[in-house]
Amino acid sequence: MSDPGSGVTTTNGSGQISPDMIGSGRIRRGEEVLQVTGLRTQFGTTVIHDNLDFSVRAGEVMGVVGGSGTGKSVLVRTIIGLNKPRAGRIVLFGEDVAALSSSQWRAMQSRWGVLFQDGALFSSLTVAQNIEVPMKEHSDLPPALRQELIEVKIAMVGLPPDAAHKFPAELSGGMRKRAGLARALALDADILFLDEPTAGLDPIGAANFDSLIGDLQRALGLTVVMVTHDLDSLYAICDRVSVLVDKRVKVGTIDELMREPDPWIQEYFGGPRGRAAANSAAKSEGRAGEIAAPEQLPPEPGA
């Protein structure tokens, strides 16, 4: 089947920058959509990240792990602009985030979705209204279409239809996360940041949420950056994993990371919980492998 769209070349970094282009710039699968170089973040005199390099390729699920207080969430918060770095460059979709004008920044904001811990739904709005917020703010969709899209998103994240008119306080933790995910996906974001998506869920709920993220990622071609503590999530859906140690990140597939000499990484993947997660992942490998195979990324040298 032909694809005339392929004639259009990638707009990446160079060239004219307009708010419009950010909204519809093209990035190809496998290409780096997010590059963080030389990042330094600091609170007072405590240095969280020092000279950190981090990159994410389009269409992959990147897990971010690390001990408590190593700045996993801070890294994500810095990338999405909630926290100002002391030094370093963050390039998202080929644009240096620090150099964006406010209108370009707004356009950029509509290209990512963020799921905070416990959903961070607006408590005074119903689930449907929560999902509508980014649509109203960042697009000119007519109300009827907005309504239909809300229905699509709610079904997409597996919420029952009657949850739409409930307030966040009336939902269970797992449903709040699903609603938060629906809001994060309201504008069909290109990149999705998840902060501890399975924290606070029971094991069954966590496994369901993992497979939901995996399914949506494959269907929508999402790029996902996921901060997590959950070893099962790493094995279930992550293509690559970044480990925060010594204020830097070490990136690789889980197999590659297991060969790292760093004691924390050894302990993390080789400890009893790490081995248990690896075993259970190996058991369901056959099934997962079949689904994942056609979508696998081409291996990149020097990853």
Place this chain on the structure above:
Amino acid sequence: MSAAEDLGLGSGPASALNQRREGETLRLEFAGQWTTQELARHDNALRALDLQGARLAVVDLSACSAIDSAGAWVLDRTLDDLKRRGAEVSLVGSSPAIETLLGTIAKKHVELPPPPRPDNPIIAVTLRLGRETVRIAREGTELLSFLGLTVTVFLRSLLMPWRIRLTPLIAHMEQTGLNALPIVGLISFLVGVVLAYQGADQLARFGAQIFTVNLVAIGVLREMGILLTAIIVAGRSGSSFTAQIGTMKVNEEVDAMQTLGLDPMEVLVMPRVFALVLVLPLLTFYADLMGLLGGAVMATVVLDISFFQFARQLSDAVTLWTFWIGIIKAPLFAFIIGMIGCYEGLKVSRSAESVGRQTTRAVVEAIFLVIVLDALLSIFFSVIGI
């Protein structure tokens, strides 16, 4: 590069919808990017699609460079719409990626139940009135029983003073008393200034400017000093009692305390109430001084009444009772403010939201009760003639 490779990561300037009629066939071409940002331009056209009598509809996606879930939904809706109107529909040029989107996203669409209709306004108002009445009545009885409990523990502590926790008591005295000096002083001084200025304005008409001193002295000593101090303390310390205890409730610290055999009434409530009862009379005394000072400064500057004259007129105007009436109220008000602050704090449920709600409620209730009690005491004092 197949469409699967840039699925959802779209490109190009924009999108287009081309309609062509070829004999019996209506050809719909979805070109460019069918993503959320573009859909607003085509939604109306697609909803009002005119079949023009065509029996066959061909939807051509071969020029479509990117499609996201919103685009897939609109596409799916259009296909269904055409089918429902009796056209034979065929989809050409779609990629596996688009098929996946259509299958997994758009087909799963379910219609939401209509949002619950708000009640009839009259019924809603009546319901709310009833609910609030019941709530206030219930709160009143609960407050009354908490008052009883506080008084009991208060008296028991007085009988067994070695059980009073000294360190928190001193800490709370510092927080509620010493740290409140600047704000209480400033506000009392300004109220003295305002009273003197407004009083002088009116009394000048009778040539009775010197009685401005009486006005300021009685106003400040009997009412304004204590009332303003109580209101400031309610806003400053009553609210912080609720917030402190409330946060401890949220963190389950109060529960932990109980399991360790510590009585929250003794550990949390008593030091706070005691501290306030001890400190508010002192604060009131200070506020009285500052209020008189404000009046005196104003009198010197505007009325040419010297400090000396002011002092002489002051000693004529007030008796010791004028001063005591203000001070007597202080421990009562302090008890009410402290008690309500702690009561609302202990009523916090396990959410951060309720800390804020109870704090607001504590301030409102404390100020309300202080003013009600002040009015009752005014009547009482005038009946017994002081």
